[in-house]
Amino acid sequence: VEDNAINQMVAEEFLVQAGMRVSIAGNGREALEMLDEEPFDLVLMDIQMPEMDGLTATRRIREKERFASLPVIAMTAHAMRHDYEKSLESGMNAHVTKPIDSQELFRCLAEWLGKGREAKRSGVPL
Numbered sequence: 434v435e436d437n438a439i440n441q442m443v444a445e446e447f448l449v450q451a452g453m454r455v456s457i458a459g460n461g462r463e464a465l466e467m468l469d470e471e472p473f474d475l476v477l478m479d480i481q482m483p484e485m486d487g488l489t490a491t492r493r494i495r496e497k498e499r500f501a502s503l504p505v506i507a508m509t510a511h512a513m514r515h516d517y518e519k520s521l522e523s524g525m526n527a528h529v530t531k532p533i534d535s536q537e538l539f540r541c542l543a544e545w546l547g548k549g550r551e552a553k554r555s556g557v558p559l
Contacts, residue, residue: 434458434461435458436524441457446479461482461546473503475545477506479508480519485552505524506527506528507529518542526545527541
C-alpha cells in the first residue's frame with residue numbers, strides 16, 4: 434500500500450523478482466477494499482498517505498477477526514524509534530524503512546510468511 438508511483442514500481446520490482454505476486458493499493462482505503470475482495474498472505478503498508486494513512490488502515494484491518502493473523506509490515510521513510518513504536522501500536526507486525534534495503538525486506542518477508550523459521554532451522558542464510 435503506497436501512494437508514490439516510483440516507490441510502487443521499486444517495491445513491485447523487488448517483490449516480483451523474488452517470485453511474489455503483487456497487488457498495489459494507493460492508500461489505506463483502497464487496501465481495505467482489496468482485502469475484502471480477495472485473500473492476501475501479507476500487506477506492506479506505507480504510513481503517510483492521502484485519504485487514509487497506514488496506521489488508520491492497520492487499525493481497521495485489526496478490527497476484523499478474519500485478519501487477526503494477517504501480517505502487516507510498515508514500509509516507510511519514518512525511521513525514528515517512536516515511528517517504529519507507532520507502527521506496532523497500530524497493529525503492524527514489523528517495520529522496514531525506506532530507502533528499501535532488499536536484504537532487510539526479504540528477511541522480514543521470510544519471517545512473516547513463515548519461511549524464516551524453516552531457513553534458520555536448516556541453516557540456510559536469508
